[in-house]
Amino acid sequence: MIKRLLPWLFVLVAGPALAAGAGPVLLQSGANISDQASLQRGAGLYFQYCASCHSLQHMRYSRLARDLGLTEEQVMTRLNHTGAKFGDTIRASMPAGVGDDAVGGEDWFGKAPPDLSLVARARNDGPNWIYTYLLSFYPDPSRPSGWNNTVFPNASMPHVLWERQGIQTLRPAEEHDEDHGHPQPPTFDLQTPGTRSAEEYKQDARDIAAFLEYVGEPAALERERYGVWVLLYLLLFTGVAWLLKHEYWKDVH
Numbered sequence: 679m680i681k682r683l684l685p686w687l688f689v690l691v692a693g694p695a696l697a698a699g700a701g702p703v704l705l706q707s708g709a710n711i712s713d714q715a716s717l718q719r720g721a722g723l724y725f726q727y728c729a730s731c732h733s734l735q736h737m738r739y740s741r742l743a744r745d746l747g748l749t750e751e752q753v754m755t756r757l758n759h760t761g762a763k764f765g766d767t768i769r770a771s772m773p774a775g776v777g778d779d780a781v782g783g784e785d786w787f788g789k790a791p792p793d794l795s796l797v798a799r800a801r802n803d804g805p806n807w808i809y810t811y812l813l814s815f816y817p818d819p820s821r822p823s824g825w826n827n828t829v830f831p832n833a834s835m836p837h838v839l840w841e842r843q844g845i846q847t848l849r850p851a852e853e854h855d856e857d858h859g860h861p862q863p864p865t866f867d868l869q870t871p872g873t874r875s876a877e878e879y880k881q882d883a884r885d886i887a888a889f890l891e892y893v894g895e896p897a898a899l900e901r902e903r904y905g906v907w908v909l910l911y912l913l914l915f916t917g918v919a920w921l922l923k924h925e926y927w928k929d930v931h
C-alpha cells in the first residue's frame with residue numbers, strides 16, 4: 679500500500695519544489711494588501727505608467743474607490759484618464775493597434791499587452807513575480823524595445839519605469855554570486871540613477887505588486903476585514919461561555 683503511494687507522495691512533495699526551481703529566482707516583495715496607503719500608491723503608479731497599455735477588465739472604477747478608500751472624484755480625476763464612467767470596467771487608454779508609432783507602433787513590438795486583472799494569480803508566486811519583474815529590466819540593443827528582462831526573457835514590454843529606477847546593466851552570468859550551488863538572482867549595476875533611490879524604487883514595485891494582487895482577488899480585502907470581527911466575536915463568546923460554566927458549576931461543587 680505504502681509502496682504504491684510513494685510515487686504520489688514524491689510528486690506531492692517534490693513537484694512544487696522542482697517547479698519552483700525551474701522558474702526565475704524571485705525576490706520577496708513584502709507586498710501587503712491590508713496596507714491601504716500602499717494600495718493607493720500602487721493604483722496611482724498603475725494608472726500613470728501601465729494603464730495606457732494594460733486593461734483591468736474585471737475591475738470597475740467604483741469598486742476601486744470603495745475598496746481603496748477613495749472618493750468618486752479622486753478616482754475620476756486622478757486615476758481615470760480615459761473618459762470612462764465611474765461604473766465602467768478599466769480599459770487601456772491606448773490599446774494595441776492605436777498606439778503612436780514613436781512609442782511602440784501598432785502592437786507594442788509584436789505582442790498585444792495582456793489584461794492584468796488576474797496576472798497576480800496566473801503567475802506562480804504572482805506578487806513576488808511582478809515585483810522581481812519590475813526590478814529586472816536592463817538595456818538590450820538586440821531587442822526591438824531596447825530592453826530585456828531576466829524574469830521574463832525577451833518580453834516585448836519596454837521598461838516603462840526607467841526614469842524612476844534609472845538604467846541598470848546586467849552582470850555577465852559567471853559573475854553572479856553562487857551560494858553553494860543554490861541559484862542566486864542575477865545582479866545588476868546601476869549606471870544612470872533614476873529619480874528614485876534604490877529603496878524608493880523597491881517601494882514603487884512593492885506598491886504595484888500589492889495593487890495587482892488586490893485586483894486579482896478583491897474579496898481577500900473583505901475577508902480580512904470580516905476575519906477580525908469573527909475573531910473578536912469568538913474571543914468574546916469564549917469569555918461568556920467560561921463565565922456561564924462557572925455559574926452552572928458553582929452550586930454543584
Ligand code: HEC
Pocket residue numbers: 723724727728729730731732782785786789790791792794797800801808811832833834835836838839886
Ligand atoms: C507600452 C505598453 C506597455 C506599458 C506602458 C506597460 N506594459 Fe506591461 N506588457 C506590455 C506587453 C506588450 C506585454 C507582453 C510581453 C510579452 O508577452 O512579450 C506586457 C506584459 C506584462 C506583464 C506580464 C504578463 C504575463 O503574465 O504574461 C506584466 C506583469 C506587466 N506587463 C506589467 C506591467 C506594469 C506593472 C506596467 C506599469 C508599470 C506595465 N506593464 C506597463 C506592454 C506594456
